[in-house]
Amino acid sequence: MLSFSCLIAFLLHLLLFATAPMASIMIGQMGLSHAEFGMVYSASMFSLILFRIPWGLIADRIGYLWTLKIALPIAAASALARAFAPSYPMLLASQFILGLGLASVMPCLPLIIKEWSAGRPLGLATGIYISGFAVGNATALGVTPLLLEIMDWRYVLFFCGGLAVVMGILWWGWAKSSMKSTPDSKPGQFKKVFKNPLVWILLLLMSAAMGGYDTLATWMPKVLEMKKIDKALASLLPLGFFLAGPVVGWISDRFPNRNYTIILLGLLAAASTMGINYAPFPFLLFCLFLSGFTTIGVLTITLALAAEQENFSSSIGTVVGLISSLGNVGPLVMPVVFGLLIDLTGSFHASVFFVAALSGITFILGGRVSTRNS
Numbered sequence: 001m002l003s004f005s006c007l008i009a010f011l012l013h014l015l016l017f018a019t020a021p022m023a024s025i026m027i028g029q030m031g032l033s034h035a036e037f038g039m040v041y042s043a044s045m046f047s048l049i050l051f052r053i054p055w056g057l058i059a060d061r062i063g064y065l066w067t068l069k070i071a072l073p074i075a076a077a078s079a080l081a082r083a084f085a086p087s088y089p090m091l092l093a094s095q096f097i098l099g100l101g102l103a104s105v106m107p108c109l110p111l112i113i114k115e116w117s118a119g120r121p122l123g124l125a126t127g128i129y130i131s132g133f134a135v136g137n138a139t140a141l142g143v144t145p146l147l148l149e150i151m152d153w154r155y156v157l158f159f160c161g162g163l164a165v166v167m168g169i170l171w172w173g174w175a176k177s178s179m180k181s182t183p184d185s186k187p188g189q190f191k192k193v194f195k196n197p198l199v200w201i202l203l204l205l206m207s208a209a210m211g212g213y214d215t216l217a218t219w220m221p222k223v224l225e226m227k228k229i230d231k232a233l234a235s236l237l238p239l240g241f242f243l244a245g246p247v248v249g250w251i252s253d254r255f256p257n258r259n260y261t262i263i264l265l266g267l268l269a270a271a272s273t274m275g276i277n278y279a280p281f282p283f284l285l286f287c288l289f290l291s292g293f294t295t296i297g298v299l300t301i302t303l304a305l306a307a308e309q310e311n312f313s314s315s316i317g318t319v320v321g322l323i324s325s326l327g328n329v330g331p332l333v334m335p336v337v338f339g340l341l342i343d344l345t346g347s348f349h350a351s352v353f354f355v356a357a358l359s360g361i362t363f364i365l366g367g368r369v370s371t372r373n374s
Contacts, residue, residue, distance in 0.1 A: 001116045002125060004175060005109045006132035008068070011167050012105045013136030015079055015098060016044060018160045021144040022153045029153075030088055043092045047099030049328050056107035056321020060314065064108040065177040067317075071108075072168040075101030079161035083154045106324040107317040110307035114316060115179050120253075126304040127249025130296065134242035193315050193322065202302050203323040205262070205366040209299040211330020212269065212359035213241065216276075216291055218335045223276065223348045229284070236285055240292025248297035249304065258301050262367030265301075269294035270360025277352045298363050334358070 019026070019040055027037050059067040075098055082094035113125040147156045193199055220234040248265070252258050268290060275287030306312060306319050334355065341351040 001112060001175065001177075002128070004171065005112045005125075005129040007167065008072075008105055009109065009129045009132030010136040010139070011075075011164060012102050013133045014140050015075065015102065015160055015164060016041070017137050017140035018144055018157060020141060021148065022156070025148065025153050030091075032088065036088065039092060040095055043095040044099035044102070045328070047096045048103045049325050051100050051103035052106055052321040052325035053318070054321070055104040056317040056319070059104070059107045059111055059317030059321075063177055063179050064111040064317070065175055065179070067104055068108055068171055068175070071101045071104035072164070072171055073101075076161060076164035076168045079164045080158060081161075083157035083161055107321040110303055110316050110320050111179065114307045115177060122304045122307050123249035123252035123258075123301065124246060125249070126307065127245030127247070127300045130245035130249075130300050130303070131242050134238055134245070134296075138238055138242070193312075193318050196311070198305075198309065199319055199322065201366050201369055202306055202319070203326055204362055205298055205302045206323045206327035207330035208359045208362035208366075209295050209302065209330075210327055211334040212273070212355055213237070213292060213295040213299075214331040215334040215338050215355055216273070216295075219338050219348075219351070220276075220288070223352070226348055229281065233285060233288065236288040237292035240289045240294075241296045244293045244296035245300050248293075248300045252301050252304065258305065259367040259369075262298055262301055263364050265294045265297045266360050266363025266367060269298070269363055270356045273352060273356035273359065277349050294363075295359060 023034075023037055026032060026040070027034065055067065055071065078094045078097035078101060082091055082098065085091035085094050109129055110122075110126070113122055113129065117125045144156060147159070217234070217237050220237060221231040224231050224234055248261070252261050255261055272287045272290035272294060276284065276291065279287045302323070303320065306323065307316055309319075312319050337354060338351040341354060342348055344350075
């Protein structure tokens with residue numbers, strides 16, 4: 001069951017990012033503008049944000065087993081449908097429905113590890129499934145171009161959809177859970193979660209972590225190009241992403257008071273991100289790696305904290321649905337501000353400083369008060 005959590009995380013990012021290497025081909029064949037192609041990804045992201053909270057409420061009510069039995073077939077059907085969408089509006093519709101199904105993933109994964117970690121600290125288990133996101137992202141960006149050399153883009157998407165079908169079949173055939181549903185849960189439970197100060201601290205940490213990483217990942221090829229350095233070195237960011245989950249998760253399990261770990265990661269995140277501006281080569285490479293490592297490290301601890309809190313025991317799905325949904329404000333806003341600062345200043349230095357300051361300060365302040373409110 002713990003392996004399912006990693007595989008489902010892998011599937012989420014594989015399906016979401018498989019279209020990224022197809023930009024030029026899809027723009028040419030479907031007659032799209034760059035903005036219209038951008039909407040292909042945004043359509044699924046919009047539904048992810050919209051439906052994570054409802055899926056979290058459902059997962060707490062009927063359990064993650066049946067929630068994913070409903071959601072994975074939706075994701076699989078839409079993933080197959082988008083491969084042969086006859087028009088741009090149909091492609092957007094299939095992407096939106098894909099996001100609807102995949103929105104269930106984040107609320108359900110902490111419930112899986114909560115049940116199957118046998119009472120042990122959840123940092124390492126959380127980190128392992130988070131590494132699944134990194135592998136899915138890397139596979140989508142690295143393997144898809146190779147497949148496009150031997151087959152049409154629609155068949156590549158069909159192949160990815162086939163993997164989603166296999167995952168759905170495996171889940172229906174082998175997944176199990178003894179977690180009891182709570183059909184008597186009331187709307188007041190959501191209000192209680194909404195008013196809990198720890199939820200808002202976790203929300204700020206998640207927004208800064210996802211926003212910081214996504215912003216750097218989006219703009220780092222351009223920044224390296226402006227520094228006259230090989231853009232491919234931006235891949236050190238996702239390498240940090242991949243290692244951060246299990247390493248930080250393992251470390252955090254050894255230190256019950258995790259606020260100190262978050263504060264340390266905040267200091268390192270600020271320093272390493274600022275190093276992108278000023279560190280000479282090859283120290284710049286270490287700064288790139290450490291920036292990805294620290295931001296995703298904070299994300300790992302944030303999700304582990306949400307799953308471990310006893311006062312969240314009957315509402316983990318709701319909590320994670322809330323913080324992962326509203327937490328996407330960071331990834332939506334920060335990349336835009338990064339680009340705006342480049343337009344205003346003509347350089348990337350102010351933009352990098354903005355990410356370093358916002359992420360570092362949020363992590364440090366969040367670490368100082370997270371344990372106090374847990």
